[in-house]
Amino acid sequence: MSLLQEEAIFRSENVSTISILKDVMSKKATEKKITLNITYELSNETISSTLSQMLPMIAHYKTLTDKYNLIEPLKELVMDGSTDDVLTPEHRHILNNANSIREQYKQTPVHLNRLC
Structure with missing residues (x-):
């Protein structure tokens, strides 16, 4: 200053x-x-530095949002009489951890929702 x-x-x-x-x-x-x-x-270095700090957070939130949005469709698929054998290991993991994913999603700051 x-x-x-x-x-x-x-x-x-x-x-x-x-x-x-x-x-x-x-x-x-x-x-x-x-x-x-x-x-x-704003210098280009500042913008680059800020984005490099934000991008991992945005990527994490995007992945979390994708998992959250898959929970109900995966539940419906299994409830239609199919066993969870038709699911990929990743999809089984999402269903098995649905409560945790929901809690994490609820705790995510609302302002990040605008970024994804």
């Missing part, structure tokens, strides 16, 4: 940090009826 007369420059590799700082400053300025001119620059 560096301060000049009527100007402050903040640097961070974390986009969320800058976003939170911008929101807090805007809120305080509004409360005090001060006009702020906020600009920001």
Whole structure:
């Protein structure tokens, strides 16, 4: 952070940090009826770093969502008189762990739902 007369420059590799700082400053300025001119620059390295941190989380949630969405169709397939012998080992694993998958799915942050 560096301060000049009527100007402050903040640097961070974390986009969320800058976003939170911008929101807090805007809120305080509004409360005090001060006009702020906020600009920001994102470097390619910052974007790349942020995405590399997010992608594993998104991939995990996508896989969890896929498993969650398979639970009911797999249950119906087995309930129609078929044994679970017709299921792949992966599908059997999903059915055997349906309660755990449901709980994990419920605990997943809602905002990730928009990403998948």
